[in-house]
Amino acid sequence: xxxxxxxxxxxxxxxxxxxxxxxxxxxxxxxxxxxxxxxxxxxxxxxxxxxxxxxxxxxxxxxxxxxxxxxxxxxxxxxxxxxxxxxxxxxxxxxxxxxxxxxxxxxxxxxxxxxxxxxxxxxxxxxxxxxxxxxxxxxxxxxxxxxxxxxxxxxxxxxxxxxxxxxxxxxxxxxxxxxxxxxxxxxxxxxxxxxxxxxxxxxxxxxxxxxxxxxxxxxxxxxxxxxxxxxxxxxxxxxxxxxxxxxxxxxxxxxxxxxxxxxxxxxxxxxxxxxxxxxxxxxxxxxxxxxxxxxxxxx
Numbered sequence: 001x002x003x004x005x006x007x008x009x010x011x012x013x014x015x016x017x018x019x020x021x022x023x024x025x026x027x028x029x030x031x032x033x034x035x036x037x038x039x040x041x042x043x044x045x046x047x048x049x050x051x052x053x054x055x056x057x058x059x060x061x062x063x064x065x066x067x068x069x070x071x072x073x074x075x076x077x078x079x080x081x082x083x084x085x086x087x088x089x090x091x092x093x094x095x096x097x098x099x100x101x102x103x104x105x106x107x108x109x110x111x112x113x114x115x116x117x118x119x120x121x122x123x124x125x126x127x128x129x130x131x132x133x134x135x136x137x138x139x140x141x142x143x144x145x146x147x148x149x150x151x152x153x154x155x156x157x158x159x160x161x162x163x164x165x166x167x168x169x170x171x172x173x174x175x176x177x178x179x180x181x182x183x184x185x186x187x188x189x190x191x192x193x194x195x196x197x198x199x200x201x202x203x204x205x206x207x208x209x210x211x212x213x214x215x216x217x218x219x220x221x222x223x224x225x226x227x228x229x230x231x232x233x234x235x236x237x238x239x240x241x242x243x244x245x246x247x248x249x250x251x252x253x254x255x256x257x258x259x260x261x262x263x264x265x266x267x268x269x270x271x272x273x274x275x276x277x278x279x280x281x282x283x284x285x286x287x288x289x290x291x292x293x294x295x296x297x298x299x
Contacts, residue, residue, distance in 0.1 A: 004173030007294045008224035011192070012213040012231045012260070015126070015164040018043060019134075029157040032129065040128035043161045045198060047120035050167070050209060053198040054118075055091050057191040063090040063184060083108050090184040094118050117175045118188065123167035123209065126233050132160050164212065164235070168228035173294055182295045189291040193284035211283040213260035215240055218293045219253035235259060241268070244275050251275025255293075257286030 019032065034041045052069070059065045066089035070077040082088070083105060084097040096116035099105050105112040140153040169192065176185040195209040215237055217224060226249065230239045237260060243249040255278040261269070262281045269279055280286040292298070 005218050005294055006173055007171040007218050009216040010166055010168045010228050011211045012166045013164045013209050014212040016207055017160055017162050018207045019158050019160050032159040034129050043125040043129050045123040049198050051095055054191050058090055063187055065089055065091040067091055086114055087179050093184055094188055119170040121168050123165040125163040125165055127163040129161050134158050134160050166229055166231045186291045186295055189287050193287040211258050213258035214283045216255040216290045217253050251277045255286055255290055258283035
């Protein structure tokens with residue numbers, strides 16, 4: 001019996017001004033989506049927005065994808081090449097699907113729905129939202145302009161937060177090993193290391209969601225076993241460091257990369273390496289190592 005490993009990870013992004021938001025505006029005010037944690041509100045970015053960006057990265061790298069976004073439609077719209085087929089298309093395999101017409105899918109001898117192999121949760125801001133906002137003047141189309149959006153110019157009110165985000169993701173090894181899965185999942189893990197162009201509905205912000213720091217656990221555990229939102233406002237992950245040091249978490253299952261590794265003292269690094277932790281100052285390189293541990297080294 002093959003025992004597959006599972007991957008759990010938490011990514012911390014770099015801090016930057018963010019106006020990532022979802023939903024319609026309130027008159028001329030563009031609202032950041034946020035949730036309450038403790039006594040404060042924190043901006044969030046949806047996993048759906050990150051998954052869409054990952055899908056487009058995989059398509060740009062010429063993996064076979066079934067769904068493409070149609071940008072010329074008057075509403076959010078996508079086009080499928082075919083009925084979903086997880087054996088043929090990387091996005092159907094990784095992100096799952098649901099087809100309401102189960103009878104049609106039965107004709108094609110394919111399941112009508114499939115769970116996502118990639119599990120993600122909300123990206124949550126590291127710093128509380130402080131009701132910052134910027135104002136922009138939208139000019140009137142005047143003179144000989146052939147079209148107008150409005151009879152007057154408008155003052156646009158956009159909520160903004162200067163913050164880093166953290167988000168967890170997970171992969172079950174057994175789900176990744178079917179068919180072309182190992183190659184597609186390897187490309188996915190590499191894409192997470194370069195995640196960009198993530199935006200909520202109507203967002204205009206450039207905000208990189210690639211890791212500034214990352215903590216990864218790869219083992220047979222079915223749960224992460226630690227706070228998957230454990231980065232503090234300073235960018236440290238005190239729970240992981242303390243519990244590995246105390247022997248409460250198996251150091252050999254952990255990989256730590258990026259600024260979190262770079263900023264450690266030599267003594268702290270030596271202590272973690274002695275516990276079996278893999279450290280790499282470069283988070284993209286660390287994710288390649290994580291893919292090797294989850295899937296086996298690329299031949």
